[in-house]
Amino acid sequence: MCITIALDAMGGDFGPPVTVEGANLAIDLLKKSSTLGGVRVEFLFFGQKERIEVELGKYPKLAEISKVFHTDFIVTNEMKPIEALRHRGDSNLGMAIQSVADKKADAVVSAANTGAYIALSKVILETFHLIDRPAIPAIMPNANGRSIVLDLGANLECSVERLTQFALMGEALARVLLKKNSPSVGLLNVGSEEMKGHAIVQATGQILHLIDEKTQKYSKKEDGIRFHFHGFVEGDDIFKGVTDVVVTDGFSGNIALKAIEGAIWFFFKLLRDTMRDSIIWRIASVGVLPVLRSIKKTIDPRLYNGAVFLGLNKIAVKSHGGADAFAFAQAIKVAAQMVQSDFIEDVEKRLQLLSEIQ
Amino acid sequence: MCITIALDAMGGDFGPPVTVEGANLAIDLLKKSSTLGGVRVEFLFFGQKERIEVELGKYPKLAEISKVFHTDFIVTNEMKPIEALRHRGDSNLGMAIQSVADKKADAVVSAANTGAYIALSKVILETFHLIDRPAIPAIMPNANGRSIVLDLGANLECSVERLTQFALMGEALARVLLKKNSPSVGLLNVGSEEMKGHAIVQATGQILHLIDEKTQKYSKKEDGIRFHFHGFVEGDDIFKGVTDVVVTDGFSGNIALKAIEGAIWFFFKLLRDTMRDSIIWRIASVGVLPVLRSIKKTIDPRLYNGAVFLGLNKIAVKSHGGADAFAFAQAIKVAAQMVQSDFIEDVEKRLQLLSEIQ
Numbered sequence: 001m002c003i004t005i006a007l008d009a010m011g012g013d014f015g016p017p018v019t020v021e022g023a024n025l026a027i028d029l030l031k032k033s034s035t036l037g038g039v040r041v042e043f044l045f046f047g048q049k050e051r052i053e054v055e056l057g058k059y060p061k062l063a064e065i066s067k068v069f070h071t072d073f074i075v076t077n078e079m080k081p082i083e084a085l086r087h088r089g090d091s092n093l094g095m096a097i098q099s100v101a102d103k104k105a106d107a108v109v110s111a112a113n114t115g116a117y118i119a120l121s122k123v124i125l126e127t128f129h130l131i132d133r134p135a136i137p138a139i140m141p142n143a144n145g146r147s148i149v150l151d152l153g154a155n156l157e158c159s160v161e162r163l164t165q166f167a168l169m170g171e172a173l174a175r176v177l178l179k180k181n182s183p184s185v186g187l188l189n190v191g192s193e194e195m196k197g198h199a200i201v202q203a204t205g206q207i208l209h210l211i212d213e214k215t216q217k218y219s220k221k222e223d224g225i226r227f228h229f230h231g232f233v234e235g236d237d238i239f240k241g242v243t244d245v246v247v248t249d250g251f252s253g254n255i256a257l258k259a260i261e262g263a264i265w266f267f268f269k270l271l272r273d274t275m276r277d278s279i280i281w282r283i284a285s286v287g288v289l290p291v292l293r294s295i296k297k298t299i300d301p302r303l304y305n306g307a308v309f310l311g312l313n314k315i316a317v318k319s320h321g322g323a324d325a326f327a328f329a330q331a332i333k334v335a336a337q338m339v340q341s342d343f344i345e346d347v348e349k350r351l352q353l354l355s356e357i358q
Numbered sequence: 359m360c361i362t363i364a365l366d367a368m369g370g371d372f373g374p375p376v377t378v379e380g381a382n383l384a385i386d387l388l389k390k391s392s393t394l395g396g397v398r399v400e401f402l403f404f405g406q407k408e409r410i411e412v413e414l415g416k417y418p419k420l421a422e423i424s425k426v427f428h429t430d431f432i433v434t435n436e437m438k439p440i441e442a443l444r445h446r447g448d449s450n451l452g453m454a455i456q457s458v459a460d461k462k463a464d465a466v467v468s469a470a471n472t473g474a475y476i477a478l479s480k481v482i483l484e485t486f487h488l489i490d491r492p493a494i495p496a497i498m499p500n501a502n503g504r505s506i507v508l509d510l511g512a513n514l515e516c517s518v519e520r521l522t523q524f525a526l527m528g529e530a531l532a533r534v535l536l537k538k539n540s541p542s543v544g545l546l547n548v549g550s551e552e553m554k555g556h557a558i559v560q561a562t563g564q565i566l567h568l569i570d571e572k573t574q575k576y577s578k579k580e581d582g583i584r585f586h587f588h589g590f591v592e593g594d595d596i597f598k599g600v601t602d603v604v605v606t607d608g609f610s611g612n613i614a615l616k617a618i619e620g621a622i623w624f625f626f627k628l629l630r631d632t633m634r635d636s637i638i639w640r641i642a643s644v645g646v647l648p649v650l651r652s653i654k655k656t657i658d659p660r661l662y663n664g665a666v667f668l669g670l671n672k673i674a675v676k677s678h679g680g681a682d683a684f685a686f687a688q689a690i691k692v693a694a695q696m697v698q699s700d701f702i703e704d705v706e707k708r709l710q711l712l713s714e715i716q
Contacts, residue, residue, distance in 0.1 A: 262595065274649050
């Protein structure tokens with residue numbers, strides 16, 4: 001099997017030096033993966049040819065499996081979606097996405113600005129029936145491993161139907177990226193008791209319970225679509241790893257994730273300040289620093305880079321704009337895992353099931 | 359000046375052993391306070407007389423300034439608001455709140471369950487004109503000191519008007535508890551740019567900007583009502599201390615605060631696990647532990663205990679149900695600070711201003 005991945009070479013804060021090195025790192029990353037080890041990979045780079053080729057010159061092995069497609073029109077970090085849409089045909093990002101629509105590539109990876117990327121991928125690639133706008137999931141560390149939290153900001157106000165779609169798509173994603181057979185799904189709420197929350201979260205909970213019931217007959221089948229709804233979860237359950245998937249609207253999801261980022265930043269700041277204030281603690285820090293380094297490794301956001309746009313029936317992966325080559329390689333790995341999985345068919349089956357229930 | 363504080367002796371997880379010891383600790387706490395040092399304080403305890411008096415027997419000084427009012431009907435942690443309302447006249451909590459309505463006490467402090475406490479205080483005490491339901495604020499540590507975040511779950515879905523009221527009341531609270539002359543207010547959103555967010559947060563932002571403009575003439579007056587709106591803030595700005603007050607709806611606020619709790623829990627768990635896994639790190643932990651203890655002191659939730667119900671025109675303070683005596687004493691201190699301030703008049707002025715603008 002051969003996987004072709006379209007890369008927006010120019011996106012993000014650094015452009016070709018990071019995206020090209022990232023692709024080079026990804027070659028090894030895929031080789032080491034238990035499921036992707038035997039897979040051949042090819043890259044299509046989109047952007048300013050000269051700048052890309054200078055970087056490719058540093059990695060002869062990568063250059064062998066890469067093609068470069070030139071354009072001078074670059075989607076910038078500040079560009080409004082409407083402006084990016086005007087250049088869907090001749091921009092780095094538009095062309096990269098188009099190559100997936102044209103079946104010249106199996107997936108696209110870009111670190112471009114989220115608004116432009118979502119808008120272009122929605123217009124160029126098809127969305128699933130009933131899905132208006134893709135959702136953005138995050139992969140996060142927790143006490144039991146990793147979990148998927150969605151949505152992260154693309155859908156600020158969510159109907160019952162939309163939250164239900166998030167739950168089904170998030171569950172399908174967890175099967176691929178967390179490698180779980182029957183991932184558990186929680187709906188984020190202000191309490192775990194049945195009567196908690198506003199009308200939309202209440203109604204969504206009831207539908208998810210219904211889907212859980214209806215799919216219990218599939219529990220024995222390996223390829224079944226058994227959906228395991230845990231019920232409501234609270235903000236602190238994200239890190240406790242109570243469920244594999246945590247579903248919420250884009251407003252709460254964005255605020256919760258950024259609040260968590262802030263808490264971690266604050267904690268490291270307190271540690272630094274405390275240690276700086278005392279000679280004894282400065283000496284002790286010889287012992288503290290390796291502990292902190294080990295923790296930073298566990299929560300290193302680079303490890304969790306690569307958000308799959310959920311709702312498209314093709315694979316588009318968003319890398320963080322500030323990603324370095326190591327982080328960008330992780331996003332490429334996510335794209336490869338998605339291509340090799342039955343994700344698209346899985347989501348279709350699930351959404352079909354939903355329309356049958358309603 | 360003498361302040362009388364009504365205490366629900368039975369509320370919370372522990373009852374009289376904690377609430378009575380807490381009151382005793384509060385005596386010293388108030389004495390040490392720069393603003394409350396000269397103030398005489400009296401306590402009215404409500405609950406099972408025998409159990410309260412056993413505890414009071416341990417603190418003769420406290421017993422001298424305390425009166426006990428007996429009742430056998432106790433509002434439990436599990437009790438539904440509707441059940442508590444049936445016993446507004448003869449329950450520990452109902453009687454304690456009633457003593458404030460009857461001007462026998464200046465404020466009430468209770469660790470009873472939030473639903474029952476909110477319901478009873480709304481019915482027994484008056485709410486301000488236009489306020490439907492009190493909001494619950496949290497005091498939090500941040501990189502610059504402390505901030506006030508509201509709402510924490512009492513109001514899940516918020517209209518523009520309600521969010522605006524939260525902003526005005528939160529600002530008035532920050533003047534008292536954070537001792538700031540002109541606290542800055544931020545509205546929690548998914549981005550800090552003007553065009554971000556859904557319709558309600560957008561419209562609220564516009565009204566708060568308008569109030570900021572209209573009150574600029576007050577900026578020179580010490581007792582003015584200059585309202586300083588910073589604009590939108592994001593989740594990570596809470597800990598960065600970008601503003602003194604952070605306003606959001608109860609759904610997002612609850613989720614964000616619990617997500618932060620979870621992040622801090624996870625961080626300490628990673629530290630413990632990492633140190634346990636290595637002998638070298640166990641030795642180093644001799645140095646790490648005092649650093650961690652110092653950090654725990656900064657973020658000790660007991661220091662931030664005492665949530666003032668916002669929207670009542672009397673002072674009612676909610677202590678955490680799991681509070682120990684030290685934490686309960688903090689909630690009593692908050693009540694005393696509120697009584698001594700011009701908070702009620704301040705909020706009235708602000709809400710008046712709001713109805714003039716509209």
